[in-house]
Amino acid sequence: MSAPRTLYAKIWDDHVVRTGDDGTDLIWIDRHLIHEVTTPQAFEGLRLAGRRVHRPDLTLGVPDHNVPTTDRYLPNPDPASTLQLATLEANCAEFGVELIGIHAAAQGIVHVIGPEQGFTLPGLTLVCGDSHTATHGAFGALAFGIGTSEVEHVFATQTLHLARAKAMRVTVTGTLGFSISAKDVALAVIGQLGTGGGTGHVIEFAGPVIETLSMEGRMTLCNMAIEAGARAGLVAPDAKTFAYVEGRPRAPQGADWDAAVAYWRTLPSDPGAVFDTEIVVDGSAIAPLVTWGTSPEDVVPITGTVPDPAGFADAGKQVAAAKSLAYMGLAPGTRLADVAVENIFIGSCTNSRIEDLRAAAAVAQGRRVAPNIRQALVVPGSGLVKRQAESEGLDRVFIEAGFDWREPGCSMCLGMNPDKVPPGERCASTSNRNFVGRQGPGARTHLLSPAMAAAAAVTGRLTDVRELMA
Amino acid sequence: MQPFHTLTGTAVPFGAENVDTDAIIPARFLKTVTRAGLGAHAFATLREDPANIFDAPQNRGAPILIAGDNFGCGSSREHAPWALADMGFRVVIAPSFADIFAGNAFKNGILLVALPQEQIDRLMEVAADQPLTVDLENQVVTTPYQDRFAFAVDPFRKDCLLNGSDEIALTEALGQDIAAFETRLASARPWVGGAAARVAA
Numbered sequence: 001m002s003a004p005r006t007l008y009a010k011i012w013d014d015h016v017v018r019t020g021d022d023g024t025d026l027i028w029i030d031r032h033l034i035h036e037v038t039t040p041q042a043f044e045g046l047r048l049a050g051r052r053v054h055r056p057d058l059t060l061g062v063p064d065h066n067v068p069t070t071d072r073y074l075p076n077p078d079p080a081s082t083l084q085l086a087t088l089e090a091n092c093a094e095f096g097v098e099l100i101g102i103h104a105a106a107q108g109i110v111h112v113i114g115p116e117q118g119f120t121l122p123g124l125t126l127v128c129g130d131s132h133t134a135t136h137g138a139f140g141a142l143a144f145g146i147g148t149s150e151v152e153h154v155f156a157t158q159t160l161h162l163a164r165a166k167a168m169r170v171t172v173t174g175t176l177g178f179s180i181s182a183k184d185v186a187l188a189v190i191g192q193l194g195t196g197g198g199t200g201h202v203i204e205f206a207g208p209v210i211e212t213l214s215m216e217g218r219m220t221l222c223n224m225a226i227e228a229g230a231r232a233g234l235v236a237p238d239a240k241t242f243a244y245v246e247g248r249p250r251a252p253q254g255a256d257w258d259a260a261v262a263y264w265r266t267l268p269s270d271p272g273a274v275f276d277t278e279i280v281v282d283g284s285a286i287a288p289l290v291t292w293g294t295s296p297e298d299v300v301p302i303t304g305t306v307p308d309p310a311g312f313a314d315a316g317k318q319v320a321a322a323k324s325l326a327y328m329g330l331a332p333g334t335r336l337a338d339v340a341v342e343n344i345f346i347g348s349c350t351n352s353r354i355e356d357l358r359a360a361a362a363v364a365q366g367r368r369v370a371p372n373i374r375q376a377l378v379v380p381g382s383g384l385v386k387r388q389a390e391s392e393g394l395d396r397v398f399i400e401a402g403f404d405w406r407e408p409g410c411s412m413c414l415g416m417n418p419d420k421v422p423p424g425e426r427c428a429s430t431s432n433r434n435f436v437g438r439q440g441p442g443a444r445t446h447l448l449s450p451a452m453a454a455a456a457a458v459t460g461r462l463t464d465v466r467e468l469m470a
Numbered sequence: 471m472q473p474f475h476t477l478t479g480t481a482v483p484f485g486a487e488n489v490d491t492d493a494i495i496p497a498r499f500l501k502t503v504t505r506a507g508l509g510a511h512a513f514a515t516l517r518e519d520p521a522n523i524f525d526a527p528q529n530r531g532a533p534i535l536i537a538g539d540n541f542g543c544g545s546s547r548e549h550a551p552w553a554l555a556d557m558g559f560r561v562v563i564a565p566s567f568a569d570i571f572a573g574n575a576f577k578n579g580i581l582l583v584a585l586p587q588e589q590i591d592r593l594m595e596v597a598a599d600q601p602l603t604v605d606l607e608n609q610v611v612t613t614p615y616q617d618r619f620a621f622a623v624d625p626f627r628k629d630c631l632l633n634g635s636d637e638i639a640l641t642e643a644l645g646q647d648i649a650a651f652e653t654r655l656a657s658a659r660p661w662v663g664g665a666a667a668r669v670a671a
């Protein structure tokens with residue numbers, strides 16, 4: 001019997017092309033997702049060196065970061081983003097890479113369309129020039145973000161030179177309370193680990209709470225593994241995973257499907273597999289969480305107050321907290337539930353899937369967006385999510401409540417397109433980063449779940465969704 | 471990448487410490503689609519001052535940059551080495567470099583030379599009116615005044631720079647291993663291939 005192995009080790013071992021003598025392995029990459037922002041220079045590099053894309057059949061492109069979320073048949077007012085989008089199209093055509101174009105029904109955020117298309121599968125190695133590639137780990141795929149030189153390397157060779165990371169297991173015990181979502185679990189984990197807690201590790205999420213999460217929820221959780229500093233997040237594939245994947249356009253079929261499932265069943269970590277680091281999070285104790293600062297680890301329950309920087313043990317953290325509060329325009333001791341917001345963003349690769357929209361719509365149903373809200377955007381993660389939501393009447397719920405129902409893309413998650421939070425204004429946002437200026441220069445971001453964002457929209461301030469839904 | 475052996479040329483005695491990648495190339499220039507042309511925007515904020523060191527006539531197109539401690543800190547943007555290379559720099563000499571920047575600079579054929587502060591001070595002084603020579607083979611920086619400062623360099627990176635072999639070329643040299651893996655993959659996990667349509671190129 002060989003020694004018990006972790007899920008991470010099994011995927012790694014099955015992808016070693018060659019073991020290096022310097023501590024790195026040459027790792028085969030099964031899937032490469034590309035978008036308009038981090039690929040132009042990689043394609044340029046190929047062109048200059050006379051190289052081709054080695055495995056176009058493992059490469060899939062989609063524009064998302066720059067796309068307008070309003071009518072795309074109108075002229076795009078930003079010439080720089082127009083050029084990036086056109087460049088992606090031209091490069092995909094030149095190098096024989098399939099592109100889900102800006103007007104395609106399936107267009108959407110790269111991390112939403114991968115799973116939706118069945119391009120993301122358990123047991124794969126999957127990369128993309130974007131840090132939130134960790135999302136795909138929800139399927140038990142080793143998925144991580146890479147830089148532009150690495151994008152070029154994968155194009156040319158379908159491999160990467162990589163050093164093995166350490167394995168961490170985060171076990172979430174208990175059962176989640178009423179209205180507690182995967183986003184709250186993600187924020188609780190980051191709050192407990194800190195943004196550096198996962199550094200050098202690949203995190204496997206396990207335990208009863210993870211088993212009960214839907215695939216959408218697992219994606220939300222793995223998406224944010226990167227915010228804890230981890231290289232990737234993983235959830236062991238199970239019956240729920242297979243049910244999600246089966247029948248998707250690019251998923252294996254027939255005999256291939258049976259063989260794939262048989263292989264996928266061998267992937268979960270063996271009993272007795274040793275993790276370098278073990279963390280336990282009490283899932284029953286998780287309340288709806290919001291961030292108060294400019295780092296995703298700055299989380300407090302909605303029932304809590306803005307912390308006093310003087311209360312932090314380490315001096316560096318005291319300085320950082322004081323700076324964060326100055327940027328956020330918040331005073332220590334303020335009740336989070338008293339913080340008024342002017343902007344609402346329901347979207348991003350963290351929370352733009354059908355389940356997220358259902359959770360937000362359940363809160364918005366029969367209510368109105370508060371008068372102090374200046375913009376309330378609902379941006380579905382993909383065209384298919386959008387259509388599904390429309391077939392369920394969710395668009396009507398949002399529109400009647402006074403939300404803006406948009407076309408799919410990254411949108412206000414990073415403000416590369418016109419969807420920005422104005423300077424000094426606050427946004428209740430379902431995205432993943434509350435960094436200084438992330439949603440626009442001077443924008444103040446509070447990260448929270450889709451239901452919590454909808455609750456903030458209808459009251460005009462950060463709100464405990466449990467009070468509205470009780 | 472272009473091979474690097476020995477280079478003699480003007481060094482810009484910049485000397486600033488903790489220069490972050492946003493100072494090297496501000497975020498507003500990241501919506502570009504080429505590596506070329508970024509040099510025009512390199513150090514954009516600094517170069518708003520017409521008397522800046524980079525636009526001084528004697529420094530235009532200089533191949534060597536001398537900087538202070540912790541050069542290239544901040545965001546991991548690969549646009550920073552692209553901008554430096556586009557300005558004409560092939561060597562940066564500083565007491566230390568940020569990690570990610572160092573990796574990105576190497577991938578783009580820029581040699582980073584770390585030397586102690588007092589040697590940097592001496593080079594800054596000489597660079598004001600004399601060229602420097604950087605000899606990678608012998609791992610030494612020299613001046614016309616017989617200064618000889620030895621530097622360390624990772625053997626793998628040295629090899630790549632000397633031979634002008636980029637990482638992709640090195641991996642391509644392992645093409646047989648990759649082909650063998652692909653054959654194994656096609657029989658062991660046949661569902662992996664063919665996920666995306668092959669588009670006529």
Ligand code: SF4
Pocket residue numbers: 064065109110111130132348349350409410411413414431432
């Ligand atoms: S939605 Fe935000 S985090 Fe996700 S890929 Fe787009 S920009 Fe990145």
